[in-house]
Amino acid sequence: xxxxxxxxxxxxxxxxxxxxxxxxxxAQVVRRSGSSFAAAFWMFSVPKRRxxxxxxxxxxxxxxxxxxxxxxxxxxxxxxxxxxxxxxxxRGKAVSPVGVALSDAIARFELPEELFLELLRGIESxxxxxxxxxxxxxxxxCYRVASTVGLLIVRILGFRDPRSLDYAESMGIAVQxxxxxxxxxxxxxxxxxxxxxxxxxxxxxxPAKVEQALGSEELRLLxxxxxxxxxxxxxxxxxxxxxxxxxxxxxxxxMGGIYRTLLEELHRRGFPCxxxxxxxxxARRLMxxxxxxxx
Numbered sequence: 269x270x271x272x273x274x275x276x277x278x279x280x281x282x283x284x285x286x287x288x289x290x291x292x293x294x295a296q297v298v299r300r301s302g303s304s305f306a307a308a309f310w311m312f313s314v315p316k317r318r319x320x321x322x323x324x325x326x327x328x329x330x331x332x333x334x335x336x337x338x339x340x341x342x343x344x345x346x347x348x349x350x351x352x353x354x355x356x357x358x359r360g361k362a363v364s365p366v367g368v369a370l371s372d373a374i375a376r377f378e379l380p381e382e383l384f385l386e387l388l389r390g391i392e393s394x395x396x397x398x399x400x401x402x403x404x405x406x407x408x409x410c411y412r413v414a415s416t417v418g419l420l421i422v423r424i425l426g427f428r429d430p431r432s433l434d435y436a437e438s439m440g441i442a443v444q445x446x447x448x449x450x451x452x453x454x455x456x457x458x459x460x461x462x463x464x465x466x467x468x469x470x471x472x473x474x475p476a477k478v479e480q481a482l483g484s485e486e487l488r489l490l491x492x493x494x495x496x497x498x499x500x501x502x503x504x505x506x507x508x509x510x511x512x513x514x515x516x517x518x519x520x521x522x523m524g525g526i527y528r529t530l531l532e533e534l535h536r537r538g539f540p541c542x543x544x545x546x547x548x549x550x551a552r553r554l555m556x557x558x559x560x561x562x563x
Contacts, residue, residue, distance in 0.1 A: 290369035291318045294325035311519040319373035334394040383416045415440030429510035442501035453541040482541045491539040522560035
């Protein structure tokens, strides 16, 4: 059932020393990541920023299990251990620093376990090499790895209108489509293709030989078509954002603004497909976040 008002927060005192140390560890994970999202984190109040750091650190470390070359061992087993740590965090029994911080954030902001589980399902699909055959497959993947994060963020920020959940879902799809377009080269180097195979085939691109099509007019056309799809989701999110929650959700708007600007930069550069992804400068990201804060 959709929530019709801001979630009731569990009333409790400030975090103890162990939890504060766990939050500090999560903040270090965020700083090391260099994420575009981090440019908007200063806009959060301190308790909400700590919770966002915990959520981000959990997601970052889960994603590293699938993507980080330095990770050793059975990645599927490592992901299952991380899923178990989530279960423990939701029940106040976590042992890792990220799990301890996340446990506190989940309790304070009533974050649904199912959203974290959906994110882990998305990461698991990467580990299993599930093919993206259609846009529906890609949409489901985008929901799992990005919309879930947006839905957690709006709960931490607080919302009054249930349409804010629809806003977060659409914004997550738009952001992840932007990531897909930014990372085509790097994903190919890792043996992954997120552009749907049926659309590659429609443009005359052999899904098994996409690397040979890098820089071609056919691939650039397909990427331009998907950039337009991303714009439609950004516009849908803008329409869905309720007036009563606009001020509350300014940090989410800042994050969306950063990625929409990145999409326009990719378009301006002709959708480069290098292994080194296009990034906005820190100064530019901060400028976009400040603009969102000032309305």
